[in-house]
Amino acid sequence: MFKIPDHQVAGHQASTGIIGPLIDDSGRFYKPLQSDHRGSQEVEFYTKFSSITEIPNHIRKFFPIYYGTKQIEASDGSGPCPHLVMEDVVSIRTNPSLMDIKMGSRTWFPTASEDYIMKCLKKDRETTTLPLGFRISGFQIYGDKDSGYWKPERKYVLGFSTDDVRVALKKFVSSNSSNDLVAEPDFAFAESVYGGPNGVLAQLLKLKTWFENQTIFHFYSCSVLMVYEKEPALKGDSPGVTVKLIDFAHVIEGEGVIDHNFLGGLCSLIKFISDILDNLPHNSAQNSEN
Ligand SMILES: O=P(O)(O)O[C@@H]1[C@@H](OP(=O)(O)O)[C@H](OP(=O)(O)O)[C@H](O)[C@H](OP(=O)(O)O)[C@H]1OP(=O)(O)O
Numbered sequence: 001m002f003k004i005p006d007h008q009v010a011g012h013q014a015s016t017g018i019i020g021p022l023i024d025d026s027g028r029f030y031k032p033l034q035s036d037h038r039g040s041q042e043v044e045f046y047t048k049f050s051s052i053t054e055i056p057n058h059i060r061k062f063f064p065i066y067y068g069t070k071q072i073e074a075s076d077g078s079g080p081c082p083h084l085v086m087e088d089v090v091s092i093r094t095n096p097s098l099m100d101i102k103m104g105s106r107t108w109f110p111t112a113s114e115d116y117i118m119k120c121l122k123k124d125r126e127t128t129t130l131p132l133g134f135r136i137s138g139f140q141i142y143g144d145k146d147s148g149y150w151k152p153e154r155k156y157v158l159g160f161s162t163d164d165v166r167v168a169l170k171k172f173v174s175s176n177s178s179n180d181l182v183a184e185p186d187f188a189f190a191e192s193v194y195g196g197p198n199g200v201l202a203q204l205l206k207l208k209t210w211f212e213n214q215t216i217f218h219f220y221s222c223s224v225l226m227v228y229e230k231e232p233a234l235k236g237d238s239p240g241v242t243v244k245l246i247d248f249a250h251v252i253e254g255e256g257v258i259d260h261n262f263l264g265g266l267c268s269l270i271k272f273i274s275d276i277l278d279n280l281p282h283n284s285a286q287n288s289e290n
């Protein structure tokens with residue numbers, strides 16, 4: 001049985017008459033192959049990535065497991081069409097908080113058409129992509145049983161300024177994440193989600209080490225997807241932090257050159273997260289005592 005994902009925060013989403021991803025109950029995510037270069041480019045990426053034996057396992061785990069392509073009934077009822085089949089990275093979660101961050105200070109790849117470059121450039125200029133080297137594409141933050149999720153509209157998120165991004169990254173790990181950026185974040189989950197040996201910061205630093213050397217791919221318009229769950233954290237258990245890279249529709253060959261576009265964005269994101277950890281209320285008190 002296929003169904004529309006409950007926890008998709010960005011990208012093309014299935015709705016009446018609109019084709020979008022589907023999931024099944026065995027933990028697989030089905031992304032319809034876009035008919036232009038995007039579908040084939042993403043398949044090409046996964047095929048090549050799967051065949052490169054020198055990619056270490058601690059890096060491979062940042063990518064959803066790939067299961068090839070499959071013809072299934074499209075979400076819009078238009079009939080069978082090919083889908084990319086991959087691991088559903090939120091399938092085992094009950095109430096996940098998720099954030100999709102599109103990386104790089106430019107989202108267009110050099111060989112794209114002039115029209116496509118102009119379209120992307122406009123969006124890159126109007127969002128934090130250009131100044132920060134990344135933009136938040138979408139997120140959902142779980143509140144509690146009564147309040148449910150804060151899942152703002154795409155347009156609102158794309159309008160974020162640098163300050164808004166900073167606040168959103170704080171609210172993402174706060175327990176009082178009411179449906180706006182106004183209330184003061186309480187950082188309740190900052191240490192358990194961003195900090196620690198398996199936290200977001202540690203994982204991003206591992207990725208950075210790889211990106212400082214890898215010259216196989218250039219990951220234009222690819223996203224970092226961060227996932228965790230508040231409820232276990234409230235009980236003192238692990239929030240189950242997951243960091244994955246997704247969306248490889250615009251990945252091109254690196255041709256021996258590092259992916260400075262992605263790497264720059266990654267360093268910028270790392271700085272934002274480190275700053276949050278370094279300036280937690282109790283750390284700030286300690287800092288001012290020293
Ligand atoms: O056309 P839009 O405005 O929906 O743009 C899509 C983007 O939405 P955004 O406005 O940045 O949130 C969308 O971004 P998100 O995945 O939402 O971050 C994709 O970049 C999508 O491109 P592709 O499927 O990766 O080729 C983009 O689609 P294409 O422009 O490539 O069709």
Ligand SMILES: Nc1ncnc2c1ncn2[C@@H]1O[C@H](COP(=O)(O)OP(=O)(O)O)[C@@H](O)[C@H]1O
Nearest residue numbers: 008009010011012029064087088089090100247
């Ligand atoms: N493997 C996956 N498992 C779970 N959710 C995913 C997976 N891949 C993508 N998503 C969800 O779908 C959204 C859009 O994915 P993406 O590949 O960027 O699509 P698009 O090319 O339409 O932009 C992501 O923000 C995320 O919420």
